[in-house]
Amino acid sequence: AQSVTQPDIHITVSEGASLELRCNYSYGATPYLFWYVQSPGQGLQLLLKYFSGDTLVQGIKGFEAEFKRSQSSFNLRKPSVHWSDAAEYFCAVSDQAGTALIFGKGTTLSVSS
Amino acid sequence: NAGVTQTPKFRVLKTGQSMTLLCAQDMNHEYMYWYRQDPGMGLRLIHYSVGEGTTAKGEVPDGYNVSRLKKQNFLLGLESAAPSQTSVYFCASSYPGKDGYTFGSGTRLTVV
Numbered sequence: 742a743q744s745v746t747q748p749d750i751h752i753t754v755s756e757g758a759s760l761e762l763r764c765n766y767s768y769g770a771t772p773y774l775f776w777y778v779q780s781p782g783q784g785l786q787l788l789l790k791y792f793s794g795d796t797l798v799q800g801i802k803g804f805e806a807e808f809k810r811s812q813s814s815f816n817l818r819k820p821s822v823h824w825s826d827a828a829e830y831f832c833a834v835s836d837q838a839g840t841a842l843i844f845g846k847g848t849t850l851s852v853s854s
Numbered sequence: 855n856a857g858v859t860q861t862p863k864f865r866v867l868k869t870g871q872s873m874t875l876l877c878a879q880d881m882n883h884e885y886m887y888w889y890r891q892d893p894g895m896g897l898r899l900i901h902y903s904v905g906e907g908t909t910a911k912g913e914v915p916d917g918y919n920v921s922r923l924k925k926q927n928f929l930l931g932l933e934s935a936a937p938s939q940t941s942v943y944f945c946a947s948s949y950p951g952k953d954g955y956t957f958g959s960g961t962r963l964t965v966v
Contacts, residue, residue: 775955784944
């Protein structure tokens with residue numbers, strides 16, 4: 742069965758500093774990978790997704806993620822964090838396009854000034 | 855606006871009461887899903903449907919039932935609510951072979 746692990750429950754980053762959120766997945770074939778963001782009390786917003794091709798994926802709000810098959814990872818990065826990036830971030834995986842998403846437990850990002 | 859609509863947005867139930875959450879989508883999506891979100895647990899799949907008249911269990915199906923009588927609607931039922939079902943419930947839909955998922959805005963349910 743597929744699974745997603747986000748090793749960091751909570752991360753605090755200074756405003757302007759770089760960010761990397763980790764995501765590891767367990768799946769035999771090439772998975773479909775996603776990163777979502779959720780602000781407090783809000784719904785989910787898709788940041789980016791990876792299906793195939795270039796392993797470095799660009800998303801919205803200046804985020805990017807890199808798929809590394811050898812490490813079963815899909816880490817999310819941002820070069821310079823803004824206070825508005827404080828939110829909860831979820832990594833998710835599906836085995837085929839359009840089938841059920843399996844989510845990680847999330848990483849809460851706090852941004853300090 | 856096109857998308858996924860969840861009804862109601864908020865609800866407080868007493869233990870033992872029943873209720874139905876409605877999810878409606880107008881994108882002609884084949885697949886629909888119900889998730890629950892709890893602090894520190896992410897979103898967990900309760901039930902899903904791959905087409906009208908079909909349903910299947912997800913990761914945490916106990917205490918819930920679902921129905922998909924019409925393609926555009928996916929109902930989640932709680933027959934006898936328990937405090938452990940206090941959660942935020944999200945509905946989502948997708949189309950097989952397509953990479954887009956649309957999520958509803960969520961239903962915050964409190965069971966007292």
